[in-house]
Amino acid sequence: MHPFVFLQLGQDIVQTALSLFSEKGYEATSVDEIARKSGMVKASFYKYFKSKEELMLSTIALVQEDMERELEKLYLNSELSPREKLIQFYVICLERVYQNKMHLLFFSVTLVKSTDKEISQARDKLEITISNRCMDLMIKLYGGEWSDYYYDIIFVIKSMIVGYVRLADPEFFASESQMLAKFFMSITDILVQGMNNPDSHHEIMWKPSMQDNAEPVKPWNRWLEVTSIIQSMHSAIDTLDLHEAVKDDYYSILEKLQAEMSGAVTETAHVKALLFFLGQVTELQDLCEKLRITLKP
Template structure:
């Protein structure tokens, strides 16, 4: 019962923050919209800032889940990945009017709340790192130290554009901006090919960017790991001299099924566990199966060690 009421408060806050922004939404309004009294509200949240903190944390979790799902789309091109990443960010920024108000207007009093400030900056750092990884993944050695600068330019364009255009852009308009960002990144990279010797760096590996992934595993890195393991397994099967064509087909279908099952979540469900058990019966695939387990559930694996 208590969980339901807390959820009702959060959902009401989402709606009101989206409509009015954080500053103009009162606790009385949130309580009324969630079907309870103001004293009942305080049973779950000491104040509006505590509620905002939870809203930001939910926003961050949803954002990360969408990005993780994006990087599991193995058929998506690297340039389209930048567009889709920009779309996720743009649509979620506009969805959570609270977050937009907070980040674009740091003069508001709750910016002094260290917990809220840290929560927001964590989101920003992760978004920066996701974009940086995607750009580096697409252009590789051409970046040669400029990837942080290029990422900064791309995100700056999105920030300024969202600030001047307001939170009511259509899906098509957001898509147009996302495509523009990907095209702009390409132009900047092309320009740097010719201007690198004279071009100064804005950022030389700023610590606030590079230290935001304590687990040292970004979505791009995890996606690369998965694809490398899949390719090794498929090549092992195709080149195996002792397997019949029928057996090879069965093993390859098992790998394809794992790819399908892992598109929505990296947690090992019953099907993935069974398929990995089946695949590791072939001695040559045991190491790869263990690597997949580590990639799928790194926290669970590390806790067992």
């Protein structure tokens, strides 16, 4: 096989996997499904990747290379002001998250399995790289006096980007990216101004110690684990052989559980009651137990 054809087929598998991981979650997607959607038999898949884990590492590497290439061009563009550079940074993030389904890298990989350690480290490195580049642009625009709060602001903006991409209509997305980036710029201005308010005191949620070679902060890891487990529970409910109305009830309970855990205190009686109810379903028992362990302080 010609090297170019081999490379192209490998990239096609990566794109197919990205789509499936985004839709179903990493754990719930099998090699059989990836191969079938890619138009090949399972044995052919292993000509390109040794395992699903190696495939995920390839997707992260592909996204990392793409992001770094785009950000390098942005940094070298001397015609843009610091404000314009930050807006274009948001455009790049919006478009790359949408194009590559990058949010699956942050929400679909469970961190607690030792077999996923290499994946989680690669994913964390990508997330930290993006955050640090954004941090650098913010310092150039707003100064370094309030830099301790910038990671909190980055977390808010990043969550908004991911949230929008999950709900975006693909027919309108391309035309909206510039407008959305300017909107996120306005939100950033408001947040920075709020941090500068001498009458307000703000607790720092995300410590400014996220360097390229540092371990990611624990609250971020915990949040990723919870989000991944919730997604796996949703996928498990999808597969249940139940009437749609009953499934809708389980989805509703899962939404209530997620909403309850968004508060400052997650180990509430309400959370325990919801987990107990969901845990009565055999297919959800292990996931409920995993969530209980994750939520312990």
